Amino acid sequence: MNLLRSILIRVAYAVALLIAVIVLNFTMMYLAPGDVADTIAQASGGADPEVMEAIRREYGLDQPFIIQLGTYVGKVLQLDLGYSFFYNQPVMQLMLDRLPATLLLVLTAQIVALIVGVLLGVISARNPNGISSHFVTLFALFGYSAPVFWTGILLLIAFSLLVPLFPVAGMRDVTLEDPSFFTQVVDVLHHLVLPAFTLASIFLALYSRLCRAAMLEVLGSDYIRTAKAKGLSDRQIVYKHGLKNALSPVVTLAGLQFSAVVSGAVLVETVFSWPGLGTLALQAIIARDTPVILGILFFSALVVIVVNLITDLVLRTIDPRIRTGSA
Amino acid sequence: MSDQTQPAERASSPLAETVQMFMKNHAAVVALVVLTCIVIGAVVGPFVYPNDPFDMVWAPFSPPGEEGYIFGTDYLGRDLAAMIVHGAQVSLTIGLAAAFMSVFIGITIGALAGFYRGWVEEVLMRFTEFFQVLPTLLFSMVIVALFGASLVTVTIAIGAVSWTAVARITRAEFLRIRELEYVMASRSAGAGNLKLMFGVILPNAAPPIIVQAALMVGTAILFEAGLSFLGLTDPNVVSWGQIIGSNRQYILDAQWTVTIPGLAIFVTVLAISLVGDGLNDALNPKLRQR
Numbered sequence: 001m002n003l004l005r006s007i008l009i010r011v012a013y014a015v016a017l018l019i020a021v022i023v024l025n026f027t028m029m030y031l032a033p034g035d036v037a038d039t040i041a042q043a044s045g046g047a048d049p050e051v052m053e054a055i056r057r058e059y060g061l062d063q064p065f066i067i068q069l070g071t072y073v074g075k076v077l078q079l080d081l082g083y084s085f086f087y088n089q090p091v092m093q094l095m096l097d098r099l100p101a102t103l104l105l106v107l108t109a110q111i112v113a114l115i116v117g118v119l120l121g122v123i124s125a126r127n128p129n130g131i132s133s134h135f136v137t138l139f140a141l142f143g144y145s146a147p148v149f150w151t152g153i154l155l156l157i158a159f160s161l162l163v164p165l166f167p168v169a170g171m172r173d174v175t176l177e178d179p180s181f182f183t184q185v186v187d188v189l190h191h192l193v194l195p196a197f198t199l200a201s202i203f204l205a206l207y208s209r210l211c212r213a214a215m216l217e218v219l220g221s222d223y224i225r226t227a228k229a230k231g232l233s234d235r236q237i238v239y240k241h242g243l244k245n246a247l248s249p250v251v252t253l254a255g256l257q258f259s260a261v262v263s264g265a266v267l268v269e270t271v272f273s274w275p276g277l278g279t280l281a282l283q284a285i286i287a288r289d290t291p292v293i294l295g296i297l298f299f300s301a302l303v304v305i306v307v308n309l310i311t312d313l314v315l316r317t318i319d320p321r322i323r324t325g326s327a
Numbered sequence: 328m329s330d331q332t333q334p335a336e337r338a339s340s341p342l343a344e345t346v347q348m349f350m351k352n353h354a355a356v357v358a359l360v361v362l363t364c365i366v367i368g369a370v371v372g373p374f375v376y377p378n379d380p381f382d383m384v385w386a387p388f389s390p391p392g393e394e395g396y397i398f399g400t401d402y403l404g405r406d407l408a409a410m411i412v413h414g415a416q417v418s419l420t421i422g423l424a425a426a427f428m429s430v431f432i433g434i435t436i437g438a439l440a441g442f443y444r445g446w447v448e449e450v451l452m453r454f455t456e457f458f459q460v461l462p463t464l465l466f467s468m469v470i471v472a473l474f475g476a477s478l479v480t481v482t483i484a485i486g487a488v489s490w491t492a493v494a495r496i497t498r499a500e501f502l503r504i505r506e507l508e509y510v511m512a513s514r515s516a517g518a519g520n521l522k523l524m525f526g527v528i529l530p531n532a533a534p535p536i537i538v539q540a541a542l543m544v545g546t547a548i549l550f551e552a553g554l555s556f557l558g559l560t561d562p563n564v565v566s567w568g569q570i571i572g573s574n575r576q577y578i579l580d581a582q583w584t585v586t587i588p589g590l591a592i593f594v595t596v597l598a599i600s601l602v603g604d605g606l607n608d609a610l611n612p613k614l615r616q617r
Contacts, residue, residue, distance in 0.1 A: 020457050032473035145545070145597035147552045147568065150589035153575060157582055256459070263464035267553050271575070281465060282557055285472040297469050300462045308460070 003316070010312060014305045019073060021301040025294045026072045030065060032290070076298065082291035086284070091295040094280065099299070101171055102276030106265050106303075108192060109199035114254055117204045118247070121211025125246075126238060128216060136208050143205025148264050152198040152271035159194060166194050169273035195272040199264050203257055207250055214246035248315060255311025259304040348609035355605020358598040365595055369415035380410040380565045401574050401584045410565045411591055417566040418592070421482050422548035428486030429547070430540045433493025434529070440494070441501025442524050448498070455494050463488040464553055471559045478561050485550045489543065496539055500532035534610035538603055545599035552592050567592050 038052075056062050063071075075082075081091035124133035160168045167173065171191050172184070179187065218224065219242055227237045269278035277296050284292035350356060401407055440451040467484035474480050504510060505528060513527045552568030554560055560569050567588045574584035 017460055028473055144600055146593045147549050149556050153585050157578055259460060259462045262462040266464055293469055293472055297465055300465055301460050304460050
C-alpha cells in the first residue's frame with residue numbers, strides 16, 4: 001500500500017512538473033518578438049493591419065496573458081500542440097512521426113553506455129593500478145572533453161569514408177527494393193551503430209568512472225571479506241556480491257543524465273542526419289516555426305520525466321534499502 | 328612586527344599548502360601550462376596574427392602547409408589558422424562569461440536554500456529540479472531561436488540552463504556548515520543573515536564550488552561549441568564550433584577543417600578538466616581517493 005502511495009505522489013509531482021514546463025513554454029512564446037499572426041502573414045507574403053487584427057482575434061491573441069496561458073495549458077494537456085504552418089501538419093502528428101527514431105537512438109545509446117561503462121568500471125576496479133585501469137581513466141577523460149559532434153564526425157570519417165563499414169547518413173537505405181521486414185530491421189540497425197556509439201561515448205565515460213569508484217568502495221567492505229572467507233570464487237564475489245551493490249549509484253546517475261542524453265541526441269542526429277526530434281528541432285528553428293520548437297521542448301521534457309519516474313521504480317526493485325527508507 | 332614574523336614561523340600558509348598539493352598532480356600542472364598558453368594565444372593571437380578570418384586568402388580546400396597557411400584553408404578559401412586564433416577569443420569569452428553567470432545563479436539559489444531551509448528550500452529546490460528536467464541544449468536552442476542569435480543571448484542561454492549542479496553543491500555545503508559552532512558563534516556575536524551567508528559560510532563552502540566552477544568553464548565551452556555547430560550563434564564572429572558546423576559537408580575533401588578546430592576544443596576542455604581535477608586534489612585532500 002505504501003509503495004502504491006509513494007508512486008502516486010511521484011506521478012502527481014511529475015504532472016506538476018509537466019505543467020510548469022508548459023507554462024514556461026508559453027511565457028517564452030509570449031515574451032519573444034513576433035507572434036502567430038506575423039508567421040501567417042510572412043508565410044502568405046504579407047498582410048495588411050486589419051487582416052492581422054482579425055487573425056489575432058481569431059487566435060485569441062488579444063486576450064490578457066493569463067487567459068491565453070490558461071487556454072494554452074488546457075490545449076496542451078489535451079495533447080493539442082498547435083499547428084505547424086511550415087510543415088502544414090498538426091505539431092502532434094509531426095512529433096509522433098519523429099519520436100520513434102529519437103527513442104531508438106537515445107535508448108540504444110543509453111543501454112550501450114550502461115553495459116560497456118559498467119563492464120569497464122568493474123574491470124578497472126578489480127585491478128586499480130593496472131594498465132586496464134589507466135586505459136579506463138584515459139577513455140573517460142576523452143569522453144568528458146571531446147565535443148560529441150566532433151566524435152561523431154571522426155567516427156564518420158573513419159568508419160564510413162576511409163573504411164566504408166557503415167552508411168554515412170540517415171536511418172534507412174531508400175534504394176532497397178521491396179525489402180522484407182527482417183532486411184528492414186537489419187538495415188536500421190546497420191544505420192544505428194555509429195550514431196548510437198557516438199552518443200554513448202559521452203556517458204560511457206561517466207558511468208565507467210562512477211562504477212569504478214562505487215566498485216572500489218564496495219570491494220573494500222566487510223561483507224566482501226566475509227564472502228572471500230567463505231571461499232567463494234573471485235568472479236562470484238565481484239559480479240554477484242559486489243556489482244549488485246555498486247549498481248544503484250550508476251542507475252541513479254543514468255536516470256539523472258537522461259535530459260543530457262536527449263541534448264546530446266540533438267547534436268548526434270544532426271551529424272548523422274538521423275530523422276528524429278533533434279533534426280526536426282533544428283529545421284523548425286531555422287524556419288522559425290515556434291509551435292514545433294515549443295512542442296519539441298515539451299515532448300522532450302515529457303520523455304525525461306517519464307524516464308525519471310521509471311528509474312525511480314527500477315531503483316526500488318534493485319535496491320531494497322530505498323524501499324524501506326522512503327516508506 | 329609580530330605580523331611579519333608569524334607567517335615565517337609557520338611551516339606553510341594555507342595557500343602555499345594548496346599550491347604544493349596542486350604541484351604534486353603532474354597532469355594538472357602540464358594542463359595548467361597548456362591552458363595558460365591557450366589563453367595567452369587567444370589574447371595576443373589576433374595581434375600577432377592579424378589576418379581577417381573572414382577574408383578569402385587562397386584557393387578553397389588547400390591542405391595544411393600549402394602557401395604558408397599552416398592549417399590550410401576552408402571551403403571558402405579562408406585561412407583556417409586565422410579562424411582558429413580569432414575563434415579562441417569567442418569560445419573562451421563565452422565559456423568564461425556563461426560559467427560565471429551559472430556559478431552566480433547557482434550560489435545564490437543554493438545559499439538561500441541551504442541557509443533558510445523550510446519553505447524557501449522546498450521552493451528553490453523544486454525550481455532547480457524543474458531546470459534539470461529540461462534538456463539543456465534544447466532549451467538554450469529555443470532561447471537563442473526566440474530571442475535572436477547574438478553573443479549576449481548565447482551567453483545567457485548557456486548560463487541560464489547550467490547552474491543546477493552548482494546550486495546543489497552550494498546547498499549541501501550550506502546545510503552542513505550552518506550547523507557548525509563557528510557559525511553559531513558569529514551569530515551570537517551579532518552577525519546578520521547576509522553577513523553569515525556570504526561572509527562566514529560561503530568562504531568555508533568555497534573549495535567544492537571552486538572545483539565545480541572550473542569544470543563549468545569546460546562544459547560551457549563544449550556547450551557553446553554545440554550551439555555554434557548547429558549554426559545558432561552570432562553570424563558576425565568565428566568560433567570553433569561554428570567552423571566545424573560550416574565545414575562539415577566537405578569532410579570528404581577537407582578533413583582538416585573539421586579535425587583541427589575539434590582538436591582545439593578537445594585540448595582546451597581536457598586541460599580545464601585536468602586542472603579541475605588538480606584543484607580538487609589540492610582543495611579537498613581528505614576526499615582524495617584513488
